[in-house]
Amino acid sequence: MSTSKIEKSELEWKNELSEAQYRILRKKGTEMPHSGAYNLHFENGVYHCAGCNTPLFESQTKFDAGCGWPSFEASIKGHVEYKLDKSHGMIRTEIICASCNGHLGHVFNDGPTATGTRYCVNSLSIDFKKS
Numbered sequence: 319m320s321t322s323k324i325e326k327s328e329l330e331w332k333n334e335l336s337e338a339q340y341r342i343l344r345k346k347g348t349e350m351p352h353s354g355a356y357n358l359h360f361e362n363g364v365y366h367c368a369g370c371n372t373p374l375f376e377s378q379t380k381f382d383a384g385c386g387w388p389s390f391e392a393s394i395k396g397h398v399e400y401k402l403d404k405s406h407g408m409i410r411t412e413i414i415c416a417s418c419n420g421h422l423g424h425v426f427n428d429g430p431t432a433t434g435t436r437y438c439v440n441s442l443s444i445d446f447k448k449s
Contacts, residue, residue: 321397321417324370335369342440343369343420346405346412351386354441358382363448365390365439370418372397374444381431387423388439391431398437400425413437 326334331344341347356365365375365388374397375390383389396416403412403424413422422443429436 321372324418326418331369336442339368339442342442343367343415343418343422346421347440348423349387349440349442354387356388356439356441356444356446357386359388359446361446361448363446364394365444365446367415367418367420367422368443368445369420370415371445372415372417374398374415374422375437375439377449381429383429383436383438385436385438388441388444389429390437390439391429391433391435393437398422413439415443 332340335343362377364373366373373394375393379390379392381389381391399414399416401412403410410424413425414420415422420443423439426436427434
């Protein structure tokens, strides 16, 4: 399943997002570890992009990685895209919303679950909808 692309000007994004959300989603920022509302959040539902409301992660894929950010073992197929990130002297895989290109965080191959992956996501880049 693929998503349609959402295109907005930087001014539109600035007007729609909080300053902190804009810094993370549009400028590839990061929130402080252990500060996000969804780090230790484990209700049943779906986590959506805070920028465009695209569903990204199902609650049953969430786990406590102890890293200080919400962690998921998988994303909803076709709703997250991957980009090589060589910033800060590291080589990582950035994860972005497939609909609005909003920065979500990074994915690592060190997950303790069966998938072996750990999607490390900024709480400010997602919204939760209870099922």
